[in-house]
Amino acid sequence: MKRISLTQHLVEEQRLNNTIPAELRLLIEVVARACKTISHAVGKGALGDVLGTAGSENVQGEVQKKLDVISNEILLEANEWGGHLAAMASEEMETIHLIPHRYPMGEYMLLFDPLDGSSNIDVNVSIGTIFSVLKAPEGMQTPTEKDFLQPGNKQVAAGYAVYGPQTVLVLTTGHGVNCFTLDREMGSWVLTQRDMQIPDQTKEFAINASNARHWQPPVKRYIDEMLAGGTGPRGKEFNMRWIASMVADVHRILNRGGIFMYPADEREPDKPGKLRLMYEANPMAFIVEQAGGAATNGQQRIMDIQPEKLHQRVPVFLGSKAEVELVTSYHQA
Ligand code: AHM
Ligand code: MG
Numbered sequence: 001m002k003r004i005s006l007t008q009h010l011v012e013e014q015r016l017n018n019t020i021p022a023e024l025r026l027l028i029e030v031v032a033r034a035c036k037t038i039s040h041a042v043g044k045g046a047l048g049d050v051l052g053t054a055g056s057e058n059v060q061g062e063v064q065k066k067l068d069v070i071s072n073e074i075l076l077e078a079n080e081w082g083g084h085l086a087a088m089a090s091e092e093m094e095t096i097h098l099i100p101h102r103y104p105m106g107e108y109m110l111l112f113d114p115l116d117g118s119s120n121i122d123v124n125v126s127i128g129t130i131f132s133v134l135k136a137p138e139g140m141q142t143p144t145e146k147d148f149l150q151p152g153n154k155q156v157a158a159g160y161a162v163y164g165p166q167t168v169l170v171l172t173t174g175h176g177v178n179c180f181t182l183d184r185e186m187g188s189w190v191l192t193q194r195d196m197q198i199p200d201q202t203k204e205f206a207i208n209a210s211n212a213r214h215w216q217p218p219v220k221r222y223i224d225e226m227l228a229g230g231t232g233p234r235g236k237e238f239n240m241r242w243i244a245s246m247v248a249d250v251h252r253i254l255n256r257g258g259i260f261m262y263p264a265d266e267r268e269p270d271k272p273g274k275l276r277l278m279y280e281a282n283p284m285a286f287i288v289e290q291a292g293g294a295a296t297n298g299q300q301r302i303m304d305i306q307p308e309k310l311h312q313r314v315p316v317f318l319g320s321k322a323e324v325e326l327v328t329s330y331h332q333a
Contacts, residue, residue, distance in 0.1 A: 006190075011025070030082055032161075052122065083104040083105070083106050110132075129247075151306055152286060153304060172287050198320055201257065203238050262316045263316075
C-alpha cells in the first residue's frame with residue numbers, strides 16, 4: 001500500500017480544493033507535531049512522572065492533572081513561533097494567550113482542549129486533544145477575547161487526536177474528514193481512512209446515565225424509548241457505550257455510527273451541560289457534520305450558536321443524523 005503522509009495529503013488537498021493556504025497547512029502540521037509529543041508523554045505514564053494531579057485548578061474550578069498542564073504547555077510552545085497565529089485560547093487557561101512580541105503575528109486563531117478525558121488519564125483509558133481554528137477578524141490589532149467569539153460555522157479547520165491503543169488524528173478543513181495513524185517507529189502521520197462517513201442507522205447511544213434523574217423531559221423520553229428495546233416505540237434493541245472521553249466516544253461513532261449526548265442538567269439551569277462550546281462542541285460538530293452526521297444543542301445547530309463567553313458550556317447531541325434529528329424534535333415538541 002502506498003503511504004500518504006499528512007503533509008502530502010494537505011498539499012494534495014490544497015491543489016484540489018484551493019482551501020489550505022500555506023499558513024493553515026503549517027498550523028495543522030504544528031498542531032499534529034504537538035499531538036505527537038503529547039502522545040509520547042501519555043505513553044510514558046508512571047515512568048515519565050506525568051500521572052496524578054498538578055496541585056492547581058483551571059478557570060472552571062476543575063482540579064488540573066499533570067498531563068492537562070503538560071499538554072497545554074506543549075501546544076502553546078509549539079504554536080508560538082511559527083508566525084501563523086494571532087492568539088490561542090485553551091480550556092485550561094482563564095483568558096487568551098497572545099503571541100509574544102518577538103514572533104510575527106499570523107491571521108489564524110487556535111483553540112484547544114489540550115487533554116480531553118482527564119478522568120481517564122491515571123487509569124490508562126483513551127484520552128485525546130481537540131482543536132479548532134478560526135480566522136482573525138479583518139483589521140484586528142491586538143487580539144481580545146471578543147475576537148474569538150465566532151460561531152462554529154466560521155471554523156476553517158478542526159480536529160482531534162486520540163491517544164489509545166493507536167494514536168490517531170482526525171481532521172477536517174471543510175472538505176470531508178480524514179484519519180491519520182501515528183507510525184510510532186517513523187514518527188510520522190499516515191493517512192489510514194479517507195472521507196469518513198458516519199453510518200446513518202445505529203443501535204448505539206452514549207450518555208452518562210448516572211445523571212438520569214436530572215435530565216429534562218425530552219432526553220428522558222428519548223432514552224426511555226431506546227431502553228424499551230424491540231417491543232418499545234423504536235422497535236429495536238439498543239446498546240450503550242460510555243468511555244467518558246469525548247474524543248474516544250466520538251471516534252467510535254464516526255466509525256460505527258451512534259449518538260453522543262451530554263445534555264443540560266436540571267440541577268444547574270445556568271450551566272447547560274458539561275461540555276464547552278469553543279473547545280469541544282464546535283470542533284466535534286464540524287467534524288461530525290463533515291462526515292454526514294448532525295450536531296445540535298437540542299434546539300439548534302451547534303455551529304450556528306453565537307458564543308457569548310470563551311468558556312461557555314452547551315448541551316450536546318451529535319452523531320448519526322436520524323438520531324440527532326429525533327432527539328432534537330423531542331425538544332421542540
Ligand atoms: P475534560 O475536558 O475536563 O476531560 O471533560 C470533558 C469530558 C469529556 O471528554 C467526556 O465526554 C465527559 O467529560 C465525561 O463526563 P463524566 O465525568 O460525566 O462521565
Ligand atoms: Mg474536554
